[in-house]
Amino acid sequence: MRLFRRPPAVVEIPPNILSEVRAGILVCTSPRSGSNHLAGLMASAGLGHPLEWFGGRRLLELPGYPRDPRAQLLRALTEGRSSTGVYAIKLFASQFTQLAKKVKLPASLPNLSYVRLTRDDLLGQAISWARARQTREFRSSEISHVPPRYDGHAIAESLEKILMENVTWDGWFAKNGLSFLPLTYEQLQRDPAGSLTKLAQLVNVEPNWETNLRSGLEIQRDAINEEWRKRFLSEYADPSSFRYRMIK
Template sequence: MIESYFVCATPRTGSSLLLGLLESTGLAGRPEAYFREPDEQRWADRWGINGPDDYPAFVRAARAAGTTPNGVFGAKLMWGTLDEVVAKLAPGTAGADLAVLESTFGASRFVYLWREDVLAQAVSWLRAEQTRTWWTGDPGGTGGRPRYDADAITGLLATIAGHNAAWRAWFDRYGVTPYEITYERLTADLAGGTRGILAHLGLDPAAGRPVRPRHRRQADRLNEDWVRRYRAEAAR
């Protein structure tokens, strides 16, 4: 039986939405971005441990927090986070990523979430960076005014392409066949997309609670205006 799974993604692909959907079923752990370095101290404080410097204790606490009673653990990994996690778990074992993950988290499967409309993704990413608001109600949001920046969007498009290529190369290198789902497919059918992942994990969707989102879509007319403006400028 599967013990753990990881949602592999890049920013602004709906990963927080997906984590909430999976958690709502009560079957697929309580997946969060536990291993994102800027957030690790916040998690350590919540769990009442000394901090992420004691990484074995931090990982044990993360597993306890992210595991549902059926024994399934879930977490999110962004590209770039993976190398950090492996290095902390087993220093000096570069090139053995999958073995390190499975020695720590048990038999693992992977979900790869990506976005077909990468321009909309880049625009969403830029806006989130500028306002520091990554989801509706984000307490870390500054409320700053977003500003259109074509050069920044171009840079993020290149970053997204690089991260997506890196994830696919990693899957190929380790012989991993992830369950692939796009943002577009997920948002078109939240319940169906979630049930498909549960089935991939070997879990019975009928045994869980109803699928319910905990995040609302953030994109609005401003995002659409930026996308149109960028496309119009690129066409000239």
């Protein structure tokens, strides 16, 4: 056990990097909220590259990617920045919890604005996450060789973790009196151009893109997801109680 830990610090940004930054967007979200879709749309619109710069599965698998959060932050400000000068970061509450032990993130990020990305269909989100965790197919561009297998316990666990992610973010925004742009996956699907216009206004960037914006990703949910939903509800639904039965 370590009795003394270095307190979290504000990261000093080198002047040459700081001079290239116009504004930043922190996408505060949870797994399977449509954040990969949003990231692709934002990149195509010149609104940064909101990847999981802190603890993301793909980035941490890259050879030579730094483990030091201070170095990761500088990557976000450079590689996560578009030619418009807007950088973007995607962050889950669980990642923020670990990051906050070493770095004072908001205080380190210049000209920062917040986006709160959620998904209305929480059960659909949980089913999507349980399936992706099983098959390791987190994007439509990834190919899985593991056939999906229904697991009600995994769906219930995923739903619980998503709820905790959401309440953690909501509590953090409320406690700190921070304003943010609310955005849902469903809104993004219905009106991608309108959603991106709101994001551009958030960082004072003039919208300059075509109406047929694409993220390069396709919807992954299919008949299997709907089959799992029906099966899960048949096992877990109980309107008479707040509690749900966990499968042993």
